[in-house]
Amino acid sequence: MSPRHTHYDMIFLGGGCAALSLLTRLLRSGQYATARILVIDRDSKKNNDRTWCFWEKGVGYFEDVVYRQWGQLDFFSAHFSSPLLLDGYRYKMIRGLDFYSYCLDLLERSGQVEWVEASLADVSRTNDTLILKGASGSAASQDLRAPGDSGSTFTWNLSATLVFNSIYKPAVTSSKQVDLLQHFKGWVIEIPDSPTGDHGSRPAFDKDRATLMDFRVSQQEGATFVYVMPLDERRALVEYTLFTPSLLRPADYEEGLRQYIKEYLGITDYRVIEQEFGIIPMSSQAFSFFEKGIFNLGTAGGQTKASSGYTFQFIQKQSEGIAARLLAINNSAQVRRDVLVYENALLSLKADPVRFRFYDRVLLNVLAKGYWPGDQVFARLFERNEAGKIFRFLDNESNIQEELAIISSLPTGPFLRAALTAL
Numbered sequence: 001m002s003p004r005h006t007h008y009d010m011i012f013l014g015g016g017c018a019a020l021s022l023l024t025r026l027l028r029s030g031q032y033a034t035a036r037i038l039v040i041d042r043d044s045k046k047n048n049d050r051t052w053c054f055w056e057k058g059v060g061y062f063e064d065v066v067y068r069q070w071g072q073l074d075f076f077s078a079h080f081s082s083p084l085l086l087d088g089y090r091y092k093m094i095r096g097l098d099f100y101s102y103c104l105d106l107l108e109r110s111g112q113v114e115w116v117e118a119s120l121a122d123v124s125r126t127n128d129t130l131i132l133k134g135a136s137g138s139a140a141s142q143d144l145r146a147p148g149d150s151g152s153t154f155t156w157n158l159s160a161t162l163v164f165n166s167i168y169k170p171a172v173t174s175s176k177q178v179d180l181l182q183h184f185k186g187w188v189i190e191i192p193d194s195p196t197g198d199h200g201s202r203p204a205f206d207k208d209r210a211t212l213m214d215f216r217v218s219q220q221e222g223a224t225f226v227y228v229m230p231l232d233e234r235r236a237l238v239e240y241t242l243f244t245p246s247l248l249r250p251a252d253y254e255e256g257l258r259q260y261i262k263e264y265l266g267i268t269d270y271r272v273i274e275q276e277f278g279i280i281p282m283s284s285q286a287f288s289f290f291e292k293g294i295f296n297l298g299t300a301g302g303q304t305k306a307s308s309g310y311t312f313q314f315i316q317k318q319s320e321g322i323a324a325r326l327l328a329i330n331n332s333a334q335v336r337r338d339v340l341v342y343e344n345a346l347l348s349l350k351a352d353p354v355r356f357r358f359y360d361r362v363l364l365n366v367l368a369k370g371y372w373p374g375d376q377v378f379a380r381l382f383e384r385n386e387a388g389k390i391f392r393f394l395d396n397e398s399n400i401q402e403e404l405a406i407i408s409s410l411p412t413g414p415f416l417r418a419a420l421t422a423l
């Protein structure tokens with residue numbers, strides 16, 4: 001399938017979390033009733049390919065699709081374990097499929113958005129022309145390709161007022177760049193109704209209380225923890241997670257999960273009803289918001305917090321900022337509404353203070369270079385600081401005084417060394 005038109009008001013390259021978060025805000029405003037919008041994605045977004053967890057105070061923009069939320073969180077490690085003081089934050093979970101269905105339904109009802117399923121291999125924008133090269137149909141997915149079917153490759157020349165990209169490509173932007181991967185395997189486990197195992201008829205999980213991080217597992221590969229998100233009294237998402245430079249063998253994640261469930265949850269009788277595997281880049285790469293006529297969103301636009309991997313809420317903040325700028329132009333009496341007016345409005349969006357990138361680089365260096373073990377870093381952070389303050393810090397929303405308090409709770413030697421490396 002090719003795009004039906006050659007010119008669009010907006011083109012989105014990638015139609016995942018960031019694109020849908022922005023599009024939903026724009027379409028809901030009612031100001032895009034006559035707009036022509038194109039989304040190109042290699043996927044139809046009909047699968048539950050991820051679960052987002054994040055902390056938030058009050059009601060969020062996507063509250064309607066919050067699947068579960070918890071008002072109590074625990075932290076565990078060999079050095080420090082405790083319930084966390086959340087200062088009004090709640091920990092929320094959104095299932096990918098619920099989010100996609102909610103947004104895609106709005107896109108479809110708007111009648112303004114054309115969704116083209118194709119895999120993009122090369123994108124460039126020169127003057128007014130957006131040149132897209134890639135493969136569509138069965139050629140877009142190696143998995144779907146029938147024997148002997150090469151599918152069809154394409155070059156499309158299009159034009160658009162605004163182009164947004166959320167297809168992430170790792171790059172090395174400095175000799176001091178540090179890269180780690182947050183990689184994880186998650187199982188949704190279910191305890192049978194009348195278990196024959198250790199639990200009798202007792203509920204296995206407290207559905208109001210989740211485990212944010214449990215570092216009591218082996219730290220042999222690097223910073224490794226498990227989180228446990230109960231869905232109800234008999235089902236929970238258990239995720240085995242590492243912050244390390246390279247992936248494990250598939251069987252190793254499963255072994256980690258099996259051991260944890262047995263040893264720390266005390267559960268032997270269960271079945272795995274869903275699973276997910278994910279990789280989130282944790283990189284000190286210098287990301288650009290605007291590059292060669294294209295605005296980068298989401299992970300591709302640097303919205304993944306390099307030191308934690310959390311992204312969902314940064315995407316929401318970015319979408320809110322972009323949508324507010326675009327809607328303000330549409331609402332204004334301004335006569336000129338050309339490419340430059342929109343581009344300048346978006347380029348005037350304020351980025352988070354640069355010091356937060358520096359903190360991220362320092363923590364990445366500590367973890368990647370092994371200056372201090374990851375389990376001890378997080379144990380110290382949660383032991384000496386209220387979780388609410390850490391959440392604000394990790395959201396890039398703390399003030400310098402709060403940051404100094406957090407920094408001074410960490411050991412000087414390893415962090416100073418990492419800071420000097422990160423400068």
Ligand SMILES: Cc1cc2nc3c(=O)[nH]c(=O)nc-3n(C[C@H](O)[C@H](O)[C@H](O)COP(=O)(O)OP(=O)(O)OC[C@H]3O[C@@H](n4cnc5c(N)ncnc54)[C@H](O)[C@@H]3O)c2cc1C
Nearest residue numbers: 014016017018042050052053119120278298299310311312
């Ligand atoms: C399994 C998983 C779990 C996560 N959990 C959390 C979490 O709990 N909390 C949190 O804050 N963050 C989490 N993240 C990180 C982050 O929030 C997500 O990756 C989020 O989806 C990023 O949004 P995005 O729009 O930048 O990228 P995506 O949502 O990945 O969107 C990019 C889109 O581009 C499409 N695409 C990619 N390559 C091509 C191509 N060549 N051609 C055409 N289309 C292409 C993809 O199909 C996708 O739809 C998780 C990530 C993963 C992978």
